[in-house]
Amino acid sequence: MDVYLPIANLSVNGLVIVGLGALTGLLSGMFGVGGGFLTTPLLIFYGVPPTVAAASAASQVTGASVSGAFAHARRNGIDYHIGAVLVFGGIIGTGIGALLFRVLQSLGQIDTVINILYVLLLGGIGGLMAHESITTLKAQRSGAPLPARKRRHHPLVASLPLRWRFYRSGLYISPLAPLLLGIFTGVLTMLMGIGGGFILVPAMLYILGMGVNVVVGTSLFQILFVTMATTMMHALTTKAVDIVLAVLLLIGSVSGAQVGAKFAQKVKPEQLRLILAVVVLLVAMRMALGLGYRPDEIYTVVPL
Amino acid sequence: MSAFATGGVLRWMLEGLLGGLALMLLTGARDPILVPEISQHQIEVRQGFTGADLLLFGAILTPEGARAAQDYDIVVVLEGPLKSIVLREKKKVAGMWINADSTEFRSAPSFFAIASSRPIDKMVDDKTAAIYELGLKWLQLSPIGVIDPKAQTRFSSGLVDLMHRQGMYQQNDGAVTISGQVLYQARFELPSSVQTGRYTAETFAIHDGKVVASAMTRVDVTKQGFERFVALAAQTRSLLYGLFAVVMSVAMGWLAGRLFALV
Numbered sequence: 001m002d003v004y005l006p007i008a009n010l011s012v013n014g015l016v017i018v019g020l021g022a023l024t025g026l027l028s029g030m031f032g033v034g035g036g037f038l039t040t041p042l043l044i045f046y047g048v049p050p051t052v053a054a055a056s057a058a059s060q061v062t063g064a065s066v067s068g069a070f071a072h073a074r075r076n077g078i079d080y081h082i083g084a085v086l087v088f089g090g091i092i093g094t095g096i097g098a099l100l101f102r103v104l105q106s107l108g109q110i111d112t113v114i115n116i117l118y119v120l121l122l123g124g125i126g127g128l129m130a131h132e133s134i135t136t137l138k139a140q141r142s143g144a145p146l147p148a149r150k151r152r153h154h155p156l157v158a159s160l161p162l163r164w165r166f167y168r169s170g171l172y173i174s175p176l177a178p179l180l181l182g183i184f185t186g187v188l189t190m191l192m193g194i195g196g197g198f199i200l201v202p203a204m205l206y207i208l209g210m211g212v213n214v215v216v217g218t219s220l221f222q223i224l225f226v227t228m229a230t231t232m233m234h235a236l237t238t239k240a241v242d243i244v245l246a247v248l249l250l251i252g253s254v255s256g257a258q259v260g261a262k263f264a265q266k267v268k269p270e271q272l273r274l275i276l277a278v279v280v281l282l283v284a285m286r287m288a289l290g291l292g293y294r295p296d297e298i299y300t301v302v303p304l
Numbered sequence: 305m306s307a308f309a310t311g312g313v314l315r316w317m318l319e320g321l322l323g324g325l326a327l328m329l330l331t332g333a334r335d336p337i338l339v340p341e342i343s344q345h346q347i348e349v350r351q352g353f354t355g356a357d358l359l360l361f362g363a364i365l366t367p368e369g370a371r372a373a374q375d376y377d378i379v380v381v382l383e384g385p386l387k388s389i390v391l392r393e394k395k396k397v398a399g400m401w402i403n404a405d406s407t408e409f410r411s412a413p414s415f416f417a418i419a420s421s422r423p424i425d426k427m428v429d430d431k432t433a434a435i436y437e438l439g440l441k442w443l444q445l446s447p448i449g450v451i452d453p454k455a456q457t458r459f460s461s462g463l464v465d466l467m468h469r470q471g472m473y474q475q476n477d478g479a480v481t482i483s484g485q486v487l488y489q490a491r492f493e494l495p496s497s498v499q500t501g502r503y504t505a506e507t508f509a510i511h512d513g514k515v516v517a518s519a520m521t522r523v524d525v526t527k528q529g530f531e532r533f534v535a536l537a538a539q540t541r542s543l544l545y546g547l548f549a550v551v552m553s554v555a556m557g558w559l560a561g562r563l564f565a566l567v
Contacts, residue, residue, distance in 0.1 A: 002352055002353075002354045003351070003352070004349065004350070004351055004352060004353040004354075004496065004531060006527065006530075006531040006532075006534040006535050007534065007535065007538055009497055009498075009499070010496055010497045011352075011353055011354045011355065011496030011497075047497075059549050059550065059552075059553040060553070062550065062553040062554060062557065063553040063554070063556045063557035063560075064557060065557070066553075066554050066557025066558050066561065067557050067558065067560055067561030067564075070558065070561055071561070108390070108392050108403045108406055109402065109403060111403070112400070112401075112402040112403060116400075224554075228550045228553075228554070231546060231549050231550050231553070232546040232547070232550060234546070235538070235542045235543070235545050235546025235549060236542050236543065236546060239538050239539060239542055241538065241545070241546065241549050243534055243538075243545070243548070243549055243552075244534070246549060246552070246553065247552070247556075250552075250553055250556045250557070251556075254556050254557050254559075254560035254561075255560055255564070257557075257560070258560055258561065258564035290401070291400050291401060292399060292400060292401070294401070295394050295401040297394075297466060298393060298394050298462065299391055299392065299393055299394075299459075299462040299463060299465075299466045300391070300392045300394075300403070300466075301389050301390070301391055301392075301412075301463065301466065301467075302389065302390045302392065303387060303388070303389055303390075304387075304388035304389055304390050304408055
C-alpha cells in the first residue's frame with residue numbers, strides 16, 4: 001500500500017509505517033513509555049528526513065499516551081500537583097529545545113548531538129534497567145529476598161530552596177526539582193522526538209523519590225502535555241509535522257498500546273523490564289555504531 | 305605580440321568558416337533541427353504517487369522538415385529545479401564521526417538525469433562535455449566562496465555520489481534509442497522523492513564531436529489535491545495545522561481506548 005507523505009516528500013509503504021506504530025504502541029502500553037525513542041530512529045532509517053521524523057513521532061506519542069493517562073486517572077494514579085509543575089517545566093523545555101535545535105542546525109551539528117544524546121541516554125538507562133531486572137530475577141530464582149529499597153529523594157533535591165507539599169506523592173520537596181526535570185525532558189522531547197518517559201520514570205523514582213503507584217500515571221500525564229506542546233512547536237517553527245505520517249503511526253500505535261496494556265498484566269514486571277532494557281540497548285548500540293564505527297552517509301545535504 | 309595573436313585567431317576563424325563551407329558543399333549537410341516531445345507535460349503529485357515514468361522522444365529533421373538521413377548522436381538531459389544547498393562532510397574527530405567540513409553550492413539541481421545514444425566520452429571531448437554539462441562529472445554546481453579546487457572536486461563528487469544512490473542523479477549511456485535515423489526516444493524514472501517545480505528536458509544532437517542542434521521542452525511537477533492542501537496549510541496556517549495535529553492525536557488515542565474497552 002503506497003502512501004505519499006506530503007511534508008516528507010516521499011512515498012512509503014503505509015503498512016510498514018502502521019506496523020512500526022503498532023510496535024512502539026505495544027511498548028508504550030506495556031511499559032508506560034511513549035515509544036518515541038524507537039519510532040524516530042526507525043523512521044530515519046526508513047528514509048524519512050530526520051526533522052520530519054522527530055516532529056511526527058511527537059504526535060504519535062501523544063496518541064499512545066492518551067488512553068494510558070485516562071486509565072491511570074480513573075484509578076487515581078496521577079499526582080496532578082507535581083504533574084502540573086512537570087508540564088510547566090516541560091513547556092519551557094520545548095521552547096529552549098526549539099532554540100537549541102535552530103542553533104545546532106545552523107552549526108551543522110544537530111544530528112551529531114542527537115546521536116550522542118541517544119547513545120548516552122539510552123545506553124545509560126538501558127544498562128541500569130538491565131542490571132536491575134537481572135539482579136531481581138536472580139534473587140527470585142535463588143529465593144533470597146532483596147534488600148528493600150528505601151524510598152527517599154536524592155540529597156541534591158533536599159538542598160534546593162523552597163518546599164512544597166505534594167500530598168498524592170507523599171513528598172515535601174522543592175518544586176524546583178520537578179520543574180528542572182520537566183525542562184530537561186522538554187528539551188529532549190523537542191530534540192529527539194521522544195516522550196521522555198524512560199527518563200522520567202526512573203528520575204521520578206530515584207531522584208524525586210515518588211511513590212510507585214503514581215509514577216507511571218504522572219509520567220504519562222506529563223508526556224501527554226509536553227508532546228502536545230512539541231507538536232505545536234514543530235508546526236510553528238520547523239513546519240515539519242507530516243499529518244499523513246502521523247495518522248499512519250497513530251493507527252498502529254493506539255491499537256498497539258491497548259494490546260500492550262493487556263499483555264503487560266500477564267507478564268512479570270521484572271521480565272518486562274528486561275525486555276525493554278534489551279530493546280533500548282539495541283537502539284543505543286545501533287546509534288553508537290553510526291557514531292563511532294561508520295556513519296550511514298559521509299555527506300549530507302541541507303537546504304541553504 | 306597582441307597583433308600576432310589576433311591574426312592567429314582571425315586566421316583560425318577563417319579556416320574554420322572555409323572548412324565548414326567546403327564540408328557543406330561536399331556533403332550537403334546542414335545543422336539538423338530537433339523536434340522534441342515528452343509523454344507528460346504535467347506530473348501531478350497526488351496521494352499514492354510513487355514516482356513517474358517519463359518518455360522523452362522526438363524527431364531529427366533537416367531544416368526543410370525532411371528526414372535527416374544521417375547518423376547523429378543524441379543526448380537527452382532532464383534537469384529539476386536548482387537549489388542552493390549546504391553539503392556537510394563527516395570526519396572522524398576524537399573517535400567520533402561528526403560534521404567537520406562543509407561547502408555551499410548555489411545551483412545544485414534537485415534532479416539530473418542524462419541519457420545518451422552511446423557513451424558520451426566517445427561522442428565529444430571533455431571541453432565540449434563541460435560546456436554543455438554532458439555527464440554527471442561535468443555538473444556546474446557553482447560553489448560559493450573560495451575553496452581550493454581539490455576540496456571542491458571532493459565535495460562535488462561526494463554530492464553526485466550521494467544523489468546518484470538516491471536515484472536523483474542518473475546517467476545512462478546507451479539509453480537513447482534512435483530508429484531510422486529520425487526518431488529518438490529515452491525513458492526516465494523519477495523517484496517519489498522528487499522536488500516539485502519546473503523541470504527542463506534538453507535534447508542535443510551531436511555530430512563529429514560537435515553539438516549541432518539542441519531543443520528544449522518543459523515538465524511541471526506540482527502537488528495537487530489533498531497533498532497540495534496539506535503542504536500549503538503546514539506552511540501558511542501553521543497554528544491551525546498544529547492544533548489539528550494535536551486534536552487528532554488526542555482523539556485517536558481516546559477513541560482507541562474506548563473501542564478496546566468494548567472488546
